[in-house]
Amino acid sequence: MTGVTKMKWYAKTYIGFIMAFLYLPILVLIVYSFNESKSRSYFTGFTLNWYKQLFTNDLIINSLMNTLVVALISSVVATIIGTAAAIGIMNMNKWLRAAVMNFTYLPIINPEIITGVSMMLLFGAFQTLFAWLGENTGVNIPFQFGYVTLVLAHITFNIPYVILNVMPKLRQMDKSIYEAALDLGCNEWQAFTKVVVPDIMPGITAGFLTSITMSLDDFIISYFVSGPTSQTLPITIFSMTRRKVSPEINALSTIIFVVVLAVLILVNINDARKEKLLRKKAGGGSRA
């Protein structure tokens, strides 16, 4: 992109309005995290009390931990299954691939509430099935809504995102490099780990991070499949929004916001520096 056009005043005003719209509610959250009273209508005075109380609030801290654990486990598993699947799908013929891909899109296109409901019914059926097994065969598998169901559901809706991120990289990959590696004496596994994986790594990472993001923020599906022992942060927030959202939650969101913002700015600065360096090199090259 060469045309770094200067923004016109109306474009700037427009962006300004949109930013105000986007950040107004967030500003409200942040301001009220410093509010002395619990009321969310009046600001009575400045305090840091909620930040201190946040760390003694078992409910919030436990749900935060649950959220992180579920997100980590499910994205790792989803990344492994998804990457393997993407490679397999690439090797399928056109028709089979189209069929499998349609099912891959299903959880993304399907409304989340239907995915959630259908999984709830599935796990309910599992429960009945395992109870029946326990009664009739003596094989006792304790199965209830909780961590297990939550992780299974999260893996399910994460895999498609991994596949969708890995597939394009596989498609771009030059197949001859892999074949060259085989010719040069690598066995299949070596060729895979030493040639293919590094080549598609950006796709895998992107898929993994998308999964984590999706898991961390998911409310609707978790709402239907979580049990009493595995409340995630969004679910806790949901039960709070029905009563009074305790200002500790505001404090937590402010912290998350600041952390994300800081990391974003750092990465941005870093990227800008790299870009500049790259441009300088390119510029020097052309002059010489």
Place this chain on the structure above:
Amino acid sequence: MKTKATAFPYTIWMVIFIVVPLLLVAYFAFTAQVPVEGGLAGETRTVFTIDNISQVGKFAPVLTRSITLAAIATVICLIICYPIAYIISRGGGVYQRTLLMLVMLPMWMNFLLRTYAWMTLLEKNGLINRFFGLFGLGPFEMINTGGAVVLGMVYNYMPFMILPLYSIMTKIEVTTIEAARDLGADGLHVFLRVILPLSIPGVKTGITMVFVPAVSTFIISRMLGGGGYLLIGDLIDLQFLGNAYNPNLGAAISIVLMVLILLCMSIFNQFGDEEEMEGTLL
């Protein structure tokens, strides 16, 4: 590397956790629990019926309301986001990155909290009304209206519209636009003949990605609509985990919703269009 077998675990997984659950929904939709005659209280047996599906007709107002509100929200989203995406895609370097970052950042806050913050803003004694009160205006009725629900949808799903639009627009080369200009097209013509047609795939993806979650949402309406603006999502929740337990009816409504969305998809020719989806997911 030449083997299809690596997709095997995934295929099994998808069958168990995607296909079977949807079949279960269908099973529930077409069955009902009837009390066993002469049996214990609460004892029921399962019978096959299409009653549930035909009962969904009763909720036609809810269906139309959901579609209407979601459609309005989608159109507003498109109108608001198209210029933003264009402006961002035309800005260069740091500008572009910073703006994109600023647009995506709110997504990192939990959507329930953001919606809750809107409640604080829109209430009768909320911040906006108090602000207008300073000038002797208002109070305006904002919360618990259809407008508030639409606002909630627009606010929450805006990034889903901006992203696909942005990624398709960055692909439009400046040279293409310059060529059009050189050939005598004015601003309007450049937009109508070059930019708009080239961005249509992004528009379609954006519409789907906003409309689908908007039409099936079940929290936004409850928080901003005061429970009086029941949407399909609320109706489904009501039957499964809400105040009127009837999973069979809930499953039937789910099926109807799915069919409805597939219909919308086919209108926009989006289903299975893999090339277009790939670039647009986060």
Place this chain on the structure above:
Amino acid sequence: MRKRWLSIALAALICLSFPAMAWAEEEDGGELELYTDEAYYTRFAGQGISINVYNWGEYISDGSDDTLNVNRAFQDLTGIRVYYSTYATNEELYSKLRSGNANYDVIIPSDYMIGRMINESMLLPLDKDNIPNLQYMDETFLNPIYDPGDVYSVPYTWGYVGVIYNKTLIYDEEELGSWDILWNEKYLGNILMFSNSRDAFAIAQSRNGYSLNTTDPDELRDCLEDLKAQKSLVQAYVMDEIFDKMLGGEAALAPYYAGDALTMMDDNEDLGFFIPEEGTNIFADAMCIPKGSREKEAAEMYINFMLEPEVGAANIEYIGYGTPNAEAKELLDEEITGNPVAYPSEEELANTEAFAALPQNTSLLLDELWTELLSNDEQYNRILVPMIMLAAILLSIGINVQRHLRKNKRNYFS
């Protein structure tokens, strides 16, 4: 690779939450005087047992504002981990149990729901030897109609429904005192209403002079028409959200439970409360153990702990409802036991009726009518839909034509 920051953010979050865990450890224990000996409570310590408690929102003393944190006290005392979650209505609890979505060990439904659950054999009989604190219960609350012989439940609280109003938003004090005020058009958009079928219908039933336990479909239909007529005046259908809305002065009138009214009146002086003259519902909420509980004995221990007079008193002080626990009532301040809202006179409660469990088809009908009420919308704009449909059709035609043209053009060039 602009997504790398995501993982960094995550790492930062994780790092952040570890010191948080350590910080959470330090907490004052506040000495409790126990009526059951400690050996009873400590017998499961160190076995890694946990129980799942499912309760109404705002229905336990939770440690905020220097009150007793009941769950943590129980955990510290017994070593049994408590997973505590909340619901907003009896029907929600019922759905959650029926859908098999969770295995709870202790639940606290209301009378009629307990009756229904007993009918549908969803509860486990209690072992009273494990609940010695039953001896402190007020006799009048034992052996209730919904659970003869106290086989399945132990009363937790009792209360009744009335109307909370905001004095600054009421036009005429004379209008107070009757359910009719909730149908008064002067309060358009200023009324909050119950967001659960049984309580909402009970208001219409009392107003029409029907029994709260009517099984007559025609009477229920009448009530539905009443509620539909009221819908245009209603600002929102709420449960726990009422705290926020009434405290913030968002609405003038709201029917709700007396105990919660008391809590709200403590926080906002503008709020008042009356018992409608047509009569109202009097209810009891009781602790039960649902089928599927895996730790029944630990659950009974939890119930016993809730019956500890000091714990009971702390809960009642926090939630404002009436207590069936005689010993706990002794411990309460005069201020609370003398409050006419919390403990009204017998005359005031003369006109009340308790809910009974409804026959299954009446329950189903009620659920159906409730869904009908919520989905019905009189003020719905009917022109909008055809217009949207038209717009959608035009849009899809436009897109298809455009696609077609483009294809033709491409063919032309190639």
